[in-house]
Amino acid sequence: MIMTNGIIYGIGVGPGDPELMTLKAIKLIREADVIVVPGKEAKQSVAYKIAAGAVPEIAQKELLAIPMPMTKDRKVLAEAHRKGADMLEEQLNQGKTVVFLTLGDPTVYCTFSYLQHHLEADGYKVELVPGISSIMACAAKLGIPLAEWDEPVHIIPGALTEDIMLDSRGTYVLMKSASRMKDVKDDLRISGRSVQAVLNCGMENERICRDLDEIPDDAGYFALVIAKEN
Amino acid sequence: MIMTNGIIYGIGVGPGDPELMTLKAIKLIREADVIVVPGKEAKQSVAYKIAAGAVPEIAQKELLAIPMPMTKDRKVLAEAHRKGADMLEEQLNQGKTVVFLTLGDPTVYCTFSYLQHHLEADGYKVELVPGISSIMACAAKLGIPLAEWDEPVHIIPGALTEDIMLDSRGTYVLMKSASRMKDVKDDLRISGRSVQAVLNCGMENERICRDLDEIPDDAGYFALVIAKEN
Numbered sequence: 235m236i237m238t239n240g241i242i243y244g245i246g247v248g249p250g251d252p253e254l255m256t257l258k259a260i261k262l263i264r265e266a267d268v269i270v271v272p273g274k275e276a277k278q279s280v281a282y283k284i285a286a287g288a289v290p291e292i293a294q295k296e297l298l299a300i301p302m303p304m305t306k307d308r309k310v311l312a313e314a315h316r317k318g319a320d321m322l323e324e325q326l327n328q329g330k331t332v333v334f335l336t337l338g339d340p341t342v343y344c345t346f347s348y349l350q351h352h353l354e355a356d357g358y359k360v361e362l363v364p365g366i367s368s369i370m371a372c373a374a375k376l377g378i379p380l381a382e383w384d385e386p387v388h389i390i391p392g393a394l395t396e397d398i399m400l401d402s403r404g405t406y407v408l409m410k411s412a413s414r415m416k417d418v419k420d421d422l423r424i425s426g427r428s429v430q431a432v433l434n435c436g437m438e439n440e441r442i443c444r445d446l447d448e449i450p451d452d453a454g455y456f457a458l459v460i461a462k463e464n
Numbered sequence: 465m466i467m468t469n470g471i472i473y474g475i476g477v478g479p480g481d482p483e484l485m486t487l488k489a490i491k492l493i494r495e496a497d498v499i500v501v502p503g504k505e506a507k508q509s510v511a512y513k514i515a516a517g518a519v520p521e522i523a524q525k526e527l528l529a530i531p532m533p534m535t536k537d538r539k540v541l542a543e544a545h546r547k548g549a550d551m552l553e554e555q556l557n558q559g560k561t562v563v564f565l566t567l568g569d570p571t572v573y574c575t576f577s578y579l580q581h582h583l584e585a586d587g588y589k590v591e592l593v594p595g596i597s598s599i600m601a602c603a604a605k606l607g608i609p610l611a612e613w614d615e616p617v618h619i620i621p622g623a624l625t626e627d628i629m630l631d632s633r634g635t636y637v638l639m640k641s642a643s644r645m646k647d648v649k650d651d652l653r654i655s656g657r658s659v660q661a662v663l664n665c666g667m668e669n670e671r672i673c674r675d676l677d678e679i680p681d682d683a684g685y686f687a688l689v690i691a692k693e694n
Contacts, residue, residue, distance in 0.1 A: 246600075253491065256596065257518060258483035288487060341603035341610040348612070362604035364484065364596045370476075373571035374592035380571040381619070382578070386628060389617040398616060403627060 240326030242358065243333050244340040244350060246365015250280075250436020252287030254366045260289055262363060266333035268325050269295045272302045272318075272345050280437075281335035298325065302345055311348070319352035326358050339367040343391055343410065369407055372432040372458040376442065380460065381405050393417050400425040400461065408459040416451040418459070427461040470556030472588065473563050474570040474580060476595015480510075480666020482517030484596045490519055492593060496563035498555050499525045502532045502548075502575045510667075511565035528555065532575055541578070549582035556588050569597040573621055573640065599637055602662040602688040606672065610690065611635050623647050630655040630691065638689040646681040648689070657691040 243262050248254035263269065263285055269292060273279035276297035277286075286292050300318040303310050325332050336344050340362045350360050369389065373380045381387045386404035393414035400406055400421060411418045422429050423446060431443040434456045443449045449459065473492050478484035493499065493515055499522060503509035506527035507516075516522050530548040533540050555562050566574050570592045580590050599619065603610045611617045616634035623644035630636055630651060641648045652659050653676060661673040664686045673679045679689065 248486070251488070253488035254486050254594065256478070256484050256486055257490075258481070260487075261483065339600045339604075341600055341608070342617075343611055343613075344609065347609040350609075354607075360607060362607055364600040364604040366486065366594045366596065367600055370569045370571055370594040370597055374569075374594040377580075377584075377590060377592055378571070379574065379577040379580075381573055381621070383573075384622045386621070387572075387619040389611070389619070391611070391616070392614045398633070402632075 238327055238358070239329045240358065241331055241361065242322060242326060242353060243331075243361050243363055244344070244346040245333055245335055245363045246339040246367075247281050247284045247335050247337065248366040248436070249338055249368040249371040250284060250434075250440075252284055254371065254436065255284070255288045256363070256365065258363050259285075259365065262333055263289050263292055265331060266295065267330040268298055268332050270298045270300060270322065270325075270332060270334045272336075273299050274301055275299055279335075281337045284337070285335055300349075315348040316352060319349045319356070322349060322353060323356060323358060326353075336365070339365045342367050342369070368435050368456070368458055369409070372435045373460060375432050375435055376430050376460065378430065378460065378462075380407070385463075394421045400427060404463065406461040408461065410455060411453070411457065411459070412455045415449065415453045415457065419446060419449060419451065422446055422459070422461055425461065426464065428464050429459060429461045431457055431459040433457045468557055468588070469559045470588065471561055471591065472552060472556060472583060473561075473591050473593055474574070474576040475563055475565055475593045476569040476597075477511050477514045477565050477567065478596040478666070479568055479598040479601040480514060480664075480670075482514050484601065484666065485514070485518045486593070486595065488593050489515075489595065492563055493519050493522055495561060496525065497560040498528055498562045500528045500530060500552065500555075500562060500564045502566075503529050504531055505529055509565075511567045514567070515565055530579075545578040546582060549579045549586070552579060552583060553586060553588060556583075566595070569595045572597050572599070598665050598686070598688055599639070602665045603690060605662050605665055605670075606660050606690065608660065608690065608692075610637070615693075624651045630657065634693065636691040638691065640685060641683070641687065641689070642685045645679065645683045645687065649676060649679060649681065652676055652689070652691055655691065656694065658694050659689060659691045661687055661689040663687045
C-alpha cells in the first residue's frame with residue numbers, strides 16, 4: 235500500500251440538471267482539496283458546469299483537467315489513461331482529497347473506470363459515489379417505466395451487432411449509438427418495438443422523441459433510445 | 465382531461481442512505497401537500513425512513529399509506545392497484561400536490577408504475593423524478609464498473625429461465641431473486657463468471673459478497689448480484 239492519506243472519489247453528477255445531484259456528491263465537492271474533470275479545460279466540461287449549478291463555490295477550488303482524446307484507438311487511449319492516472323497520483327501523493335466528476339453515474343461506461351484500474355493497481359484508495367444515470371433520467375423524462383413485473387432490461391452501447399439482436403424479452407436501452415444511429419433505427423424498425431428517445435437529456439438542447447421516425451439520424455452522442463415490447 | 469390542478473410526483477429516494485437523495489427529491493418533498501408511501505403504515509416504510517433521514521420535517525406532513533399485498537396473484541394485485549389509484553385520485557381531485565416515495569428509482573420494477581397507468585388513463589398529471597437505483601449503488605459500493613467499452617448490461621429480475629441464459633456478452637445484474645437464489649447461484653457457478661453481490665445495499669444490515677460462495681441461499685429480496693465476464 236502506498237503511504238499517503240490521499241483518497242479519490244469518482245462522483246456522478248447526474249445527467250445535466252444540477253437538482254439531480256445527490257447530497258453526498260455536493261458534500262464531497264465542498265470538502266475536496268482538488269476537483270478533477272476529464273477534458274481540456276476544467277470550467278468548459280459538462281460535468282463541471284452541472285456541479286457548479288448546485289455548488290457555486292466550486293469555482294474557488296483547485297481545478298485539474300485531464301485530457302481525454304476522442305478516439306477509439308485503444309493504444310492512444312491506454313496512453314492517455316496512464317498519463318491521467320499519473321496526474322491523479324501526483325495529487326494523491328500530497329495527501330489530498332481528490333474528487334473526480336463524471337457525467338451520469340461513475341460505473342456506467344465512465345472514463346473514470348479506466349483511470350481507476352491504474353490507481354487501484356498502484357495501491358491508491360478509490361471510492362465511487364453513484365449519480366443519476368441518463369438511463370433512469372431518460373425513462374423518467376419520458377414518463378415511462380424501464381421495466382415492470384419480470385421484464386429484463388438490456389443496455390446496449392453503440393450499434394447492434396450480429397451477437398446482439400433485439401430478440402430477447404423485455405426492454406432495450408440503446409446508448410452512444412452516435413454515428414451509427416441510422417443503422418440502429420433500421421434494426422429498431424424491423425423489430426416492431428415501441429420506440430421512444432431523449433436527446434441531450436437534462437441539457438439546454440434536450441429533445442423528446444415519442445416515435446422512431448422522430449429520432450434524427452445524426453442524433454449525436456447523448457441520444458438514449460428506449461425500445462419496449464408491444 | 466380531469467379538471468384539477470392536482471399533480472403527483474413519483475420520486476425515487478435512492479437505495480437507503482439519505483445522502484443519496486437528490487436535491488430535487490428533497491425540494492419536492494418539502495413542497496408537497498401529501499406524502500404517499502406503499503405499505504400498511506407510512507412511518508414504518510423503508511422509503512419514508514430514508515426521506516426522513518434527509519428531510520426531518522416530513523413528519524409534520526399529511527401522510528398516506530397505500531396497502532400493497534405481497535403476493536404474485538395478478539388478480540389480487542390488480543385490485544390493489546385500482547384501489548391505490550382511487551386513493552391517490554381522491555387527493556388529486558382536491559387539487560393537492562402529491563409526492564409518492566419509492567425506494568431506488570421510480571422506473572425500475574417500481575410499484576408506482578402500476579398505479580401510474582391508472583392515473584394517466586384517468587387523465588391525471590404524473591411526473592417521475594429519478595433516484596439512485598440499487599443497480600448503480602451496488603456497483604459503486606463494490607467499487608467496480610457495471611460496464612466499460614462496448615459491454616452490454618443485462619438486468620434480470622427473479623430467476624433465470626430457459627429463454628434467459630447467462631450466455632450473452634457483458635455484465636449480468638440479477639435482482640429480486642429472493643427465494644430462488646439457490647437456483648440462480650447454481651446457474652452462475654456453471655457460467656464461470658466473476659460474481660460479486662451486495663445484500664441490503666445502504667441499509668443497516670448491508671453485506672458485501674466478493675465471491676459466489678459468500679452469497680447465502682436465503683439472501684433475501686434486497687440482494688443484488690453482479691456477474692461479469694472473466
